[in-house]
Amino acid sequence: MTDWQEKRQARFARWLDPGVPFSSPESKAAYQGRVQRMIDAIELKKTPDRVPIYPNYTYFPAYAMGTTPKAVMSDVAVAVDVWERFIKEYGFDAFGIIGIVAPIPIMKALDYKLYQWPGSGGVPEDSIYRYFEHDWLVEAKEYDDLALDPSDWWMRQYVPRFCGALSGLAHLPNVTEFIELPNLTGFLAPFGLPEVQESLKKLMEIGSMTLAWMGEIGKLIGKLMCDGYPPSAGGFAKAPFDTLSDTLRSFKTAMLDLRRNGDRMIAAMDTLAPLAIKMAVQAIDGSGNPIVFMPLHKGADGFMSKAQFEKFYWPTLKRVFEGIIEAGGVPVPFAEGGYNQRMEYLNELPKGSVAWMIDRSDMKELKKTVGGNCCLIGNVPASILHAGTPADVDRYVRELIDDAAGGGGFMLATGTVTDEGRPEMIKAMIEAGLKYGKY
Amino acid sequence: MEKITAAMADMLEDELMDMTDKYLAEGKDPKAILDAYQAGMTEVGKRYEAGEYFVSELILAGEMMNAGGEKIKPYLKGAVGGGPGKGRVLIATVEGDIHDIGKNIAGTIMELAGYEVKNLGEDVKVETIVSEVKSFNPKLLGLSGLLTLAYDPMKAVVDRLKEAGLRDGVKVLLGGAQVDDHILRYVGADVYANDAMTNVNYLNSLG
Numbered sequence: 001m002t003d004w005q006e007k008r009q010a011r012f013a014r015w016l017d018p019g020v021p022f023s024s025p026e027s028k029a030a031y032q033g034r035v036q037r038m039i040d041a042i043e044l045k046k047t048p049d050r051v052p053i054y055p056n057y058t059y060f061p062a063y064a065m066g067t068t069p070k071a072v073m074s075d076v077a078v079a080v081d082v083w084e085r086f087i088k089e090y091g092f093d094a095f096g097i098i099g100i101v102a103p104i105p106i107m108k109a110l111d112y113k114l115y116q117w118p119g120s121g122g123v124p125e126d127s128i129y130r131y132f133e134h135d136w137l138v139e140a141k142e143y144d145d146l147a148l149d150p151s152d153w154w155m156r157q158y159v160p161r162f163c164g165a166l167s168g169l170a171h172l173p174n175v176t177e178f179i180e181l182p183n184l185t186g187f188l189a190p191f192g193l194p195e196v197q198e199s200l201k202k203l204m205e206i207g208s209m210t211l212a213w214m215g216e217i218g219k220l221i222g223k224l225m226c227d228g229y230p231p232s233a234g235g236f237a238k239a240p241f242d243t244l245s246d247t248l249r250s251f252k253t254a255m256l257d258l259r260r261n262g263d264r265m266i267a268a269m270d271t272l273a274p275l276a277i278k279m280a281v282q283a284i285d286g287s288g289n290p291i292v293f294m295p296l297h298k299g300a301d302g303f304m305s306k307a308q309f310e311k312f313y314w315p316t317l318k319r320v321f322e323g324i325i326e327a328g329g330v331p332v333p334f335a336e337g338g339y340n341q342r343m344e345y346l347n348e349l350p351k352g353s354v355a356w357m358i359d360r361s362d363m364k365e366l367k368k369t370v371g372g373n374c375c376l377i378g379n380v381p382a383s384i385l386h387a388g389t390p391a392d393v394d395r396y397v398r399e400l401i402d403d404a405a406g407g408g409g410f411m412l413a414t415g416t417v418t419d420e421g422r423p424e425m426i427k428a429m430i431e432a433g434l435k436y437g438k439y
Numbered sequence: 440m441e442k443i444t445a446a447m448a449d450m451l452e453d454e455l456m457d458m459t460d461k462y463l464a465e466g467k468d469p470k471a472i473l474d475a476y477q478a479g480m481t482e483v484g485k486r487y488e489a490g491e492y493f494v495s496e497l498i499l500a501g502e503m504m505n506a507g508g509e510k511i512k513p514y515l516k517g518a519v520g521g522g523p524g525k526g527r528v529l530i531a532t533v534e535g536d537i538h539d540i541g542k543n544i545a546g547t548i549m550e551l552a553g554y555e556v557k558n559l560g561e562d563v564k565v566e567t568i569v570s571e572v573k574s575f576n577p578k579l580l581g582l583s584g585l586l587t588l589a590y591d592p593m594k595a596v597v598d599r600l601k602e603a604g605l606r607d608g609v610k611v612l613l614g615g616a617q618v619d620d621h622i623l624r625y626v627g628a629d630v631y632a633n634d635a636m637t638n639v640n641y642l643n644s645l646g
Contacts, residue, residue: 308493
C-alpha cells in the first residue's frame with residue numbers, strides 16, 4: 001500500500017467510527033452501513049447490498065418540506081427543523097452540506113455583494129439565492145499582488161470590496177510590515193481610524209451572529225450522525241481557475257484575460273493551488289469526513305478550447321487533486337455541465353483516488369473510459385425530474401444502473417443540483433435506486 | 440487592408456489598434472478599413488467553427504470590433520448599413536433566470552454568420568417576448584435559461600405565441616445546459632441547442 005492509500009485508510013477508519021455517542025446500536029449500524037457503502041463505491045468494490053444514493057441538492061429540502069428557501073435562510077430554527085425532517089424522510093445515504101444554507105441576516109449585516117437572495121436585487125421571493133459576477137479584481141496587475149501575497153490582497157483589497165460592512169479593512173496596514181520598533185507606530189495607528197474601527201466592530205457583531213447560527217447547524221449535524229446519517233462531505237475546494245473566473249473576475253473579463261494576461265493568471269493560480277489544498281485538508285482533518293466536494297465550472301465543454309483547458313484549467317486543478325489525495329482525502333469533483341470532450345483527463349489520477357459527480361456527460365461512455373479507474377456519481381437529469389413522470393424516472397434509473405453500476409464504483413444521484421424539484425420525482429429516483437441497485 | 444483582416448483574425452489586439460490609428464491618420468478609406476474588420480470577423484467565425492477558436496477569442500474579437508468601430512466611426516460620412524442580412528433572430532433569457540453567458544455567445548456566433556440578432560437581455564417577461572416577436576418578426580426565437588425554473592416560462596412563451604396566432608411564423612429554439620428532448624417536448628419548441636454552432640446550423644438549414 002502506498003503512502004496516500006495508508007493515509008486514506010486511516011481517514012476511512014475515522015469516518016466509519018467518528019466517536020459520536022450513537023443514539024442506539026441500530027443507529028450506529030445504519031451510519032456505518034451508509035459510510036461503508038460509499039467507501040466501497042469510491043474504492044471500486046461492489047457493496048454487500050446495493051448502490052449508494054448520494055445527495056446533490058441545495059434548497060430542495062425547503063420545498064419538499066412545504067416551506068421556502070427564504071424561510072430557511074432567514075431563521076436557523078426553521079432550517080434545522082426542515083433539514084432534519086427531510087433527511088429522515090428521504091433516506092439518502094448521506095446528507096447534503098447544510099453550510100450552503102446562506103443566512104440572510106448575516107449576508108444583510110455584511111452587505112454581502114457576491115450574492116442576492118430571495119426578495120433582494122430582483123430575486124423572486126420564492127426562489128433561491130443568485131450569484132453575481134463582477135470584476136472584484138479590478139486591474140490585471142492585481143494578479144501580481146495576489147500572487148505575491150494572497151492573504152494581504154484578500155484582506156485589504158478583495159474583502160473590503162465585496163463586503164460593504166468591511167470596507168474599512170482597506171485602510172489596514174500590511175501585517176508583515178510589523179517588524180521591530182521602527183514600524184511599531186506605523187502598524188498600530190491605522191487601527192485608530194474611525195472607518196477601520198467601525199468595520200472591526202461590525203465584524204465582531206457579525207461573528208457573534210454567525211457563531212450562533214453555526215452552533216445550531218453543528219448541533220444538527222451531530223444529532224443526525226448520532227441517529228445514523230453521515231454528511232456527504234467534510235471539506236470543500238475549488239479549481240484555481242474557477243476561483244479566478246467565478247469569484248475575482250467576471251466571466252467575460254476572465255476570458256479576455258486568457259488572451260491578454262495569461263501569464264499573470266497562471267502565476268496567481270500557482271499561488272492559489274496550495275491554498276486550495278490547505279483549505280480542503282484542514283477541513284477534512286476537522287470534520288473527520290474525507291470527502292472534499294469540488295464544484296467545477298469553467299472546465300466544462302464549451303468554455304475553453306482543448307489547448308486553453310490544458311494550459312489554464314487542468315494543471316492547477318490536477319495539482320489540487322493530487323495534494324488532497326496525498327493527504328488521504330477523496331476529491332469529489334462535480335463535473336457540472338458536459339465533460340464529453342474532457343474524458344481523457346478524468347482518468348489521469350491514481351485508481352480509486354477520485355469520485356466524479358457527473359451531470360450532462362454520457363454515462364455509458366464514461367463507464368467504459370473512466371469507470372474502471374474511478375467511481376462515478378450521477379446523473380438523473382433535471383429535465384426528466386421536471387417534465388417527466390415517476391415512471392420516466394424509474395426507467396432512466398434502471399438503464400443508468402445497467403450502464404454504470406456494473407462491478408461497483410457507482411453512486412446514484414441527480415445530475416443537476418436540485419432546488420425546486422417535485423418531491424414525488426425525487427422519491428421515485430430513490431425508490432428506483434433501492435429497487436434496481438442491488439448487487 | 441489584408442493586414443487589418445489578419446490582425447483581427449490572429450487576435451493581435453495592440454497591432455490592430457495601432458494600425459487602425461495609423462491608416463485613419465494617413466487618410467485611408469474608413470469604409471475599406473471597416474470592411475477589413477468585417478472580413479477579419481468572418482475569419483474568426485470560421486476558426487470558431489473549425490474548433491480552433493473558442494469563447495475567449497469570440498469575446499476578444501467583439502472587443503476589438505467595438506474599439507475599432509469607435510475609432511473609425513468619426514471618419515465615416517454616411518450611415519453604415521447593418522441590414523437584416525440572412526434574416527432576423529430574437530434572443531432572450533426567460534423570466535426568472537438571469538444567466539447571460541450562453542445566450543450572448545450564441546448571439547455573437549449568429550451575428551458572425553450573417554444574421555441580424557436582437558438581444559432582449561435576461562429575466563425577460565413572457566409578454567415582452569411575445570410582443571417583440573410580433574413587432575420584430577424574427578425567423579427564429581431563441582429562449583435561453585440555465586436554471587430548471589426556466590422550463591415553465593419557456594413553455595409559457597410558446598403557449599402565448601400560439602394564443603396570439605404567432606407560433607407558425609417563427610421557429611423556437613431552446614438554449615441552455617439543461618435543455619434536452621424532454622424539455623423540447625414539454626415546451627413545444629422546434630429545436631434545442633447545448634452549444635452555439637447548433638443554432639447557426641439550424642438557422643442555415645431553414646434557408
